[in-house]
Amino acid sequence: MLNLTIPLAWHYVWQEFRQPHQLLLRWVQAVLMVFIVTLSLASNTIQTYLEGNLQNLLGADAVLTQKANLTKEQITVLAGHSENVVKTSQIDATLTFNTKWQRTKLKAVGRDYPLQGQLLTSTSVLASNDNLAEVTHGGPKLGNIWLDSRLFASLSAVMGDVINVGEHRFVVSRLLVHEPDRLMEGHNVAMRAIINIEDMEKLAFAADLIQYRYLVSGTKSQINQLMQWQKQSLPAAKIHHKQGAHPLALFWQRTENFLGLASIILFFMAAIAIEQLAQLHLKKEQFFSAICMSLGASKVTGLQLSILKWFFNILLLIPVVVVISGICHWLVVNWLSTTFPAISWQLEAGLMAKTITTSVLLFAVFHTPVWLTLWQTSVPKLFQQNRKSISLGLVKLCALVVLVLVAFKYSDNGLLTLMLVGSIFITILLLVAISWAALTFGEKATQRFSGLIPFSLFMMKQRLLSKSTQILGIGLSTFLLLFTLMLLRDLGDTMVSYQRTHDGNVMISQADQQQMNAIKEWSMQHGIDLRQTKPYLYAKAVKINDQALDDFSQKPSDSLATLSRSIRLHWSQTVPDNNRVVQGKWWSKDTDKWQQISLEEEVMTDLGLTLGDTLTFIINQQSFTFTIAASHVYQPGAGSITFWVQMPATAVKHINAPHYNMASLEMDDDQWPLLGQMWRQYPTIRMVSLGELTKQFDNILAMITKVISGFAVMIIFLAVTVILSSINAFENKEKKKNCVIMSFGFLKKTCWQLNVIEWLITAFIIAIGAIAGTYITGMLIYQSQFSLVYQPNVTVLCLTLVVILSTVTLLGVYASRHSLKSSVKQLMADV
Amino acid sequence: MPCSIELTRVSQSFSNADSIITLFENLDLSVQQGQSYAITGPSGAGKSSLLMLLSGLEQPTIGKGNVVTGDHIASLDSIRSEIGFIFQQFHLLPELTALNNVALPLKLRGDKNAINKAQLWLDKVGLGDRAMHKPAQLSGGEQQRVAIARALVFSPKFIFADEPTGNLDQHNATEIADILFECCQQNNAGLIIVTHSHELASKAKHIYGLANGKLTNTSVTTEAHVPENSFENISRDTNQALASTAQKKQVLPC
Ligand SMILES: Nc1ncnc2c1ncn2[C@@H]1O[C@H](COP(=O)(O)OP(=O)(O)O)[C@@H](O)[C@H]1O
Ligand SMILES: [Mg+2]
16 A cells, blocks of 8 residues: 555655645745754754853852861762762961962862863963963872962962961972862952862861862752752851852853743744645645545545655755755854854764754644544545634644643753743733734724725624634744844843943952052053942951950851951942842932941841941041941842942041052953053052953853844744745735725725735734733743843834834735735636 | 727737737627626637626727717726626635625725625525525535625626636526526626526527637527537527526516
8 A cells, every 4th residue: 555655645746846835835844944953953062062161160060168077978968969079178378488478268179179170270380371271180289289370479489389388388389270160159359279188187277267168060950959958957058059140150041041942932933834834735735635536546545645745845855954954053153163262063963863853743743734634524525615624723732732842842941931832822812812802893993984994804804713823823923033032132231231341351459549540541541441440448347236246256257257357348329230239228329327338148147137236347447336227239240349348428428548449450462461561550559360260251251142143033034934924825815805806896906905904904913912922921031031120111112013013014015915916817717 | 878898809919938829809899788798619719808808907909998888988997896797616705704795895885884785685696594604604506696696786887707607507507597697687787798508698688609719799690590510409499498488487586
């Protein structure tokens, strides 16, 4: 049986190869597959690349920090909640060499360090750039110490020197270029050194000064479990993790989500396009099947032929798709590699095969209504025009369910998929409701008038069912397009603002007023980007609630230790952009009550303070008492210079003390030599360079922006294809309508006018539905998935409305120009 | 005052890529309001094209069509809106009910009584009780009746019917033909029918044959000569017989 039908199907594939509906179907399927495959390949490459980069910056999926060693049992639990654990410890210590000394973050690591990312070191002090640095596995040998380049400079040490930590002596054996788990500690510009973990024990620091850091790698769910466990069993410990508040983590999440969203959207667009084309396809297949059956073939043969024909058509497409998407992927990678040399193209046959299979299955699912109809029909039915069938709706619903399942399977973010699917359903409901309401009430309201508008409304209302498939198709594409564009714009804006406000690559930690002025002038002169400046004065806490600091708490605490040294006290009228008030109320501008402060939340919790408590500071030998009025936390997005303690700007008048500034600069590679000039003139400016760290950060930002814009272009292209194919699918119906109207004695002009009015009404419904859908989706998805605040802008919305109205109308009228070329004669001729 | 459409010495030809197809040359034809005409001929002879010229929807390659009302001569554009069509494939809009299909031309003209008038016409063609049915729920004959009602509802001066019974069985064809002729007569509309069916053609007052680019008035010649083909003779006789019974039989209250 099959050995007969296969050659026959193959024969008909070539017979029908040039027929317009086959061409269109092939075109849409090919475009979709190329897009989906390219997207999968590209996003896979990018994700792998970013993963590597992010690992280099973060060094672990999570870091658990504690003041004490974990017990055996605790380590067992930790190991159970992770794939791998690496223990490190860290302390603030002073290194001495000859007469010089320098306070340093001293880290102790074992042979198993680093966990993720690359530890870069060098035997040459000159190797501060990446090229000369080597990838190193494991920390220093016993008795050795590695210093970062600033530490080398400040101690005036060279390789092989022996420096002291307390009473112990260490040989300087390497230059520390990059340690991957640095960023996870938060924003820190301290100088750094590494020793062996066994040496740390020998140094015998007071146990409460050491910070034990456990670097953990594991899946998302493992990390979540770990965090649960920590909250219950180790409340004093702290966990930093990839999904945390770190700006890079946020970007990572956004990118992952955007890529996921893009592929789901592509799938849905594909579904819409196929659905619309299936209506066209169905008729042709029915006709074909009818001819087969009238020639004596059985129903099964007709169905087999139809399925085989479809399958052969797809098979013919696959080599083309593989080649084109391979080339596209290569182009994308090539384009990216101009900025990111480390990225490289690889043939990923497995992923390609998986994606193509998924797409083909999806197409098959959306063709099932066609085949089912063929199965249900009989010869007389086939030749009749009547082919309404109730079960067809059911099949379409099933197809939709399958699609949703595919979407869930395909994306690894279930919640996001659910939200998107939910919004699509809401938009469908909205579009249906709006079409029904607009046409019903529009028709009712205009019933008593004569003219073309009431007639159009009447016609559309009468053809609601067939019209609504078109409205749904175009409406959904418009909605998806609109949402993608909106998200793109908002993401782009945030990225740009990040790039504008993030730290810069030179950090000035202390510059007095005169020095600051000089820096301002100097940066202006050379076109150096001065990103932020924040003033502060030094203050030393002496009393809490009128109680001496030492008596206040018996429990040793990091915060207390820091508070008892001089802290930087910042003043500001309003809440700084990179802070958020979590408790209490920030003071009003120009407040007279200047003796109030806002304290960082962690410090508050650490010291057990509440709002209303008082802190007494010694500032420039005078004593001032402040009441805690608010508590703030750091929020990423507007630079990293933040302060533990802040007071109203009005307080400055009352306090006589020298002012200092913190600032950040962004310098180009060729501007670096200028820095020496500054140093010579003002040797006391405290400045550090973060070049290497921020470069990676900048690269990742640039890449994400590029990638997202690339995907948006794909989606725009696809949306237009879907809209055009949907219009195309309705062309015959429109043509007939126009012919019939002309046969009533009307001119082509009337048809044209009717056409324009109809498209205007359609566009209006689509625009309202799509905008409302976008609005709801924005509310649903923005905050939870992209940590963006959704702020719909009325002007932008109105503008979008106008743009959609005119675009859809123009596209519609343009695409239906064929249906206007009709004449009554076609009604006489056509079958 | 009744008007007539006159084609004088018109020629129609289409130029394809390299060849020129000439359908007819120097053709004269005049159709009058209130009269009925049948045009027969082999397929591809140019019958439909001739209808297009008569209705003014297409221009002849040479010559011109006019509307003559008494002494007044105007271009065919002037009666463009007073012409209705009926097709072999019915061409009802599938999404509209029978009633709305009939009401369509009136609605387009802004007639507020469209629905009532449409219902009246549906009653006339005997489908008053099927008003709410969609075309897919109607048989071919019923669909064509709806199409007739739709073509006549706006009281056009001429009706052009291109093989209106071509898709129908004998019984339905006869019925449709009767309705069509009755209604046109009642409405004082000129009826121009293109048909292969001699039975249908014989109902018309004037019968023309179009073949090999020549239009001949067969209704006159058949009376003058005794045809040699006996089969044709018999069929025409039966046709005439049928036609006369149909005219006597008042099938509907037009
Ligand atoms: N616009 C046109 N361009 C080219 N050829 C045409 C055109 N219209 C009709 N024809 C040709 O003229 C011939 C007569 O067509 P038609 O009037 O439909 O014949 P009939 O109705 O008698 O079957 C056909 O062969 C057709 O191909
Ligand atoms: Mg014809």
